[in-house]
Amino acid sequence: MSAIEFNQVVKHYGQFQALKSVSFNVEEGDFFALLGPNGAGKTTLISILGGLAHATSGAVRIMGHDVATDYRNARRAVGIVPQELVFDPFFNVRETLQFQSGYFGLKKNDDWIDEILASLGLTDKAHSNMRALSGGMKRRVMVAQALVHKPPVIVLDEPTAGVDVELRQTLWQFIRRLNQQGSTIVLTTHYLEEAEELCNRIAMLKQGQLIALEDKATLLNKGKSRTLRIKLLDGTLPASLQPLVITQAGQQYDLKLSDVAALDDLLAQIKQAGVTLRDIEVNKPDLEDIFVETMHGTAA
Amino acid sequence: MQGFQTLFYKELLRFWKVSFQTVLAPILTASLYLLIFAHVLDSHVQPYPGVRYTAFLIPGLAMMSMLQNAFSNTSSSIIQSKITGNLVFILLPPLSHLEFFAAYVLAAVVRGIIVGLGVLLVTLVFAIPPVQHPLWVLVFALMGCAAMAILGLIAGIWADKFDQLAAFQNFLIMPLTFLSGVFYSIHSLPPFWQAVSNWNPVFYIIDGFRFGFFGVADVSPWLALSVSGAALFALALLGYQLIKSGYKLRH
Numbered sequence: 253m254s255a256i257e258f259n260q261v262v263k264h265y266g267q268f269q270a271l272k273s274v275s276f277n278v279e280e281g282d283f284f285a286l287l288g289p290n291g292a293g294k295t296t297l298i299s300i301l302g303g304l305a306h307a308t309s310g311a312v313r314i315m316g317h318d319v320a321t322d323y324r325n326a327r328r329a330v331g332i333v334p335q336e337l338v339f340d341p342f343f344n345v346r347e348t349l350q351f352q353s354g355y356f357g358l359k360k361n362d363d364w365i366d367e368i369l370a371s372l373g374l375t376d377k378a379h380s381n382m383r384a385l386s387g388g389m390k391r392r393v394m395v396a397q398a399l400v401h402k403p404p405v406i407v408l409d410e411p412t413a414g415v416d417v418e419l420r421q422t423l424w425q426f427i428r429r430l431n432q433q434g435s436t437i438v439l440t441t442h443y444l445e446e447a448e449e450l451c452n453r454i455a456m457l458k459q460g461q462l463i464a465l466e467d468k469a470t471l472l473n474k475g476k477s478r479t480l481r482i483k484l485l486d487g488t489l490p491a492s493l494q495p496l497v498i499t500q501a502g503q504q505y506d507l508k509l510s511d512v513a514a515l516d517d518l519l520a521q522i523k524q525a526g527v528t529l530r531d532i533e534v535n536k537p538d539l540e541d542i543f544v545e546t547m548h549g550t551a552a
Numbered sequence: 553m554q555g556f557q558t559l560f561y562k563e564l565l566r567f568w569k570v571s572f573q574t575v576l577a578p579i580l581t582a583s584l585y586l587l588i589f590a591h592v593l594d595s596h597v598q599p600y601p602g603v604r605y606t607a608f609l610i611p612g613l614a615m616m617s618m619l620q621n622a623f624s625n626t627s628s629s630i631i632q633s634k635i636t637g638n639l640v641f642i643l644l645p646p647l648s649h650l651e652f653f654a655a656y657v658l659a660a661v662v663r664g665i666i667v668g669l670g671v672l673l674v675t676l677v678f679a680i681p682p683v684q685h686p687l688w689v690l691v692f693a694l695m696g697c698a699a700m701a702i703l704g705l706i707a708g709i710w711a712d713k714f715d716q717l718a719a720f721q722n723f724l725i726m727p728l729t730f731l732s733g734v735f736y737s738i739h740s741l742p743p744f745w746q747a748v749s750n751w752n753p754v755f756y757i758i759d760g761f762r763f764g765f766f767g768v769a770d771v772s773p774w775l776a777l778s779v780s781g782a783a784l785f786a787l788a789l790l791g792y793q794l795i796k797s798g799y800k801l802r803h
């Protein structure tokens with residue numbers, strides 16, 4: 253059984269089609285990144301997962317429970333941190349978490365609440381009113397709220413957008429530990445290095461369609477383009493190569509190669525121009541490069 | 553069950569923490585109405601033989617306050633959570649449709665009853681209405697509060713902005729309550745307005761409630777019970793269906 257199954261999920265907002273038949277699975281124990289530019293449909297997909305939106309057609313299951321027909325079991329199995337920063341100004345931090353526990357049917361949850369507070373660096377804010385917290389602190393409380401019922405599946409929708417470095421570190425440390433203890437994690441983020449560092453599987457959405465779904469390692473190997481860094485001993489770069497230049501610093505050039513095969517031709521042109529190389533270095537693309545390539549439809 | 557209890561308790565706290573506005577203010581308003589109307593009209597009007605106008609007015613005012621506050625509790629709670637966005641924290645947990653519905657409605661009923669008791673208590677200073685049939689009093693109080701709480705729930709779900717809610721309140725709730733015989737017996741109205749009042753469910757709620765006090769009213773308490781009950785049932789069905797379908801709550 254997969255932790256999450258998206259099966260031909262379509263979502264219309266009036267005439268607008270936000271999701272165009274999206275299908276993929278997230279397996280138990282995955283640390284899964286859902287990437288895509290603004291408006292790609294990531295939040296819509298997560299909203300359908302949490303029952304905040306209804307799919308126009310298609311089915312979604314969490315730990316085998318359909319989010320529409322078996323919504324109570326589906327919701328018990330997932331903890332969602334929404335993208336928008338929201339809070340109830342009525343309560344302090346501990347009350348917020350106690351009420352959230354109650355909504356999930358848990359009466360005595362204070363031991364676990366204490367543990368979450370400690371892990372997210374919120375212990376000394378436990379009695380602060382929500383209104384009095386900074387944005388970063390409110391975000392931590394939202395993460396805590398999603399975890400009160402110890403869900404096997406945890407979904408974070410851009411949890412680190414506009415948040416300080418300290419929170420990012422505290423948060424990922426904690427989430428990583430939960431993943432190691434068996435929780436399935438899904439996150440959307442704009443910080444690709446975060447996805448690259450944390451996740452084992454990556455999906456990319458564009459305009460409501462799934463355009464890539466791979467293990468991170470496979471995806472990273474897939475990027476065909478290379479960055480070539482050369483340092484010239486003398487002379488100037490042939491004019492024919494100028495269009496490939498990404499950056500230049502003195503005699504050092506970074507060039508974009510569409511693939512490894514283009515290297516032969518490039519070296520030949522340099523030789524022909526009578527320029528001598530002092531140094532050369534070929535670099536594989538990182539996730540960000542692949543992301544850009546994929547979004548522009550140039551990847552294999 | 554725990555989910556229902558928690559949401560119910562949260563909704564109680566929500567108004568109780570600001571009880572100055574949500575409980576004391578409406579009691580004060582009702583007392584002022586009574587003070588002024590009773591002063592002006594007590595010696596001139598006798599709605600039923602042997603019933604002083606002040607005594608007649610008290611149940612009507614109490615019921616009007618109950619209805620308005622029950623409506624206000626659900627509608628303002630829902631629209632505030634919708635607009636600030638924190639309704640997600642209630643939409644994400646596995647609360648059943650019935651738990652959601654019942655928690656909001658019952659908390660609003662509690663507020664309505666507290667306000668109603670408060671109004672009755674304060675107005676005892678002016679006149680003591682008899683309580684002929686306490687059971688009728690209780691039944692109509694509960695039904696009236698529940699009906700308006702559900703109407704508030706529906707209005708809160710439907711409205712996207714505060715001014716839409718205000719329009720609902722000003723153009724539907726206010727006329728329904730004011731044209732229901734709070735301040736007068738409808739037998740004192742011209743025939744046309746009597747006929748109009750006969751179509752107003754709130755009239756039956758207030759009339760039945762008043763019957764509980766005086767043992768006399770404009771219509772039979774059984775008729776009042778039937779009409780109020782039917783209205784309550786229809787509203788409950790509609791409110792529950794809205795929550796079940798996710799109308800304006802789940803996109």
Ligand SMILES: Nc1ncnc2c1ncn2[C@@H]1O[C@H](COP(=O)(O)OP(=O)(O)O)[C@@H](O)[C@H]1O
Nearest residue numbers: 265270288289290291292293294295296297803
């Ligand atoms: N409630 C809504 N009504 C109408 N359009 C919406 C609604 N929610 C999202 N959209 C549209 O759906 C598209 C996908 O949005 P979203 O899922 O928020 O994207 P992402 O999270 O990937 O940035 C966007 O074009 C957005 O404008």
Ligand SMILES: [Mg+2]
Nearest residue numbers: 294295296335
């Ligand atoms: Mg989004």
